[in-house]
Amino acid sequence: xxxxxxxxxxxxxxxxxxxxxxxxxxxxxxxxxxxxxxxxxxxxxxxxxxxxxxxxxxxxxxxxxxxxxxxxxxxxxxxxxxxxxxxxxxxxxxxxxxxxxxxxxxxxxxxxxxxxxxxxxxxxxxxxxxxxxxxxxxxxxxxxxxxxxxxxxxxxxxxxxxxxxxxxxxxxxxxxxxxxxxxxxxxxxxxxxxxxxxxxxxxxxxxxxxxxxxxxx
Numbered sequence: 001x002x003x004x005x006x007x008x009x010x011x012x013x014x015x016x017x018x019x020x021x022x023x024x025x026x027x028x029x030x031x032x033x034x035x036x037x038x039x040x041x042x043x044x045x046x047x048x049x050x051x052x053x054x055x056x057x058x059x060x061x062x063x064x065x066x067x068x069x070x071x072x073x074x075x076x077x078x079x080x081x082x083x084x085x086x087x088x089x090x091x092x093x094x095x096x097x098x099x100x101x102x103x104x105x106x107x108x109x110x111x112x113x114x115x116x117x118x119x120x121x122x123x124x125x126x127x128x129x130x131x132x133x134x135x136x137x138x139x140x141x142x143x144x145x146x147x148x149x150x151x152x153x154x155x156x157x158x159x160x161x162x163x164x165x166x167x168x169x170x171x172x173x174x175x176x177x178x179x180x181x182x183x184x185x186x187x188x189x190x191x192x193x194x195x196x197x198x199x200x201x202x203x204x205x206x207x208x209x210x211x212x213x214x215x216x217x
Contacts, residue, residue, distance in 0.1 A: 019045040067204045072124075072157060073199070075212060086110065110140045115147040116171060120154050129158040130177035137179075141193045148215040153197070156190055156213075167205040183209045 039128040161180040194213025
């Protein structure tokens with residue numbers, strides 16, 4: 001997926017998470033006043049606990065994320081040796097390296113990728129979009145497009161906002177992602193940057209989308 005020579009490991013490591021990432025302390029649809037309430041302060045503490053790799057894995061299993069990966073798998077020919085994982089959360093990268101000690105991992109910001117143009121043939125954005133506001137989501141997709149090779153692909157997988165799904169509404173109240181979007185909104189934003197190849201909408205507890213786009217010529 002990534003040409004190793006294209007990576008710049010002299011990273012600009014962020015010392016704090018930008019304000020545009022999950023600005024609401026209580027998750028989706030919580031006002032600043034609500035975020036100061038005792039129950040939402042407790043929720044913030046729960047979010048911190050949930051970021052622990054062991055806890056995070058258990059939560060992912062409980063909400064059916066394995067079924068999401070099963071939907072993604074047919075679109076991947078294999079797991080290449082040159083795959084690289086980037087995340088802004090150090091704990092998740094530690095978990096990844098614990099499972100794959102020789103795996104390539106970068107602690108960084110998806111809106112400022114330390115990868116040269118033309119160094120990537122496939123980029124996968126898993127569960128990222130709902131953590132970015134309406135300014136930074138297009139910026140992230142633009143930055144993902146920059147290092148793609150001609151004809152390179154991007155796969156976006158994200159939970160979506162669907163008010164008709166009671167389980168989904170409950171999960172959004174607990175989710176750290178403060179910017180959920182409808183499926184149609186996510187598709188519109190993605191189509192502005194990439195030539196569309198595939199779009200799938202499916203549900204486990206959440207509703208999800210899986211979109212595949214190709215770098216425009």
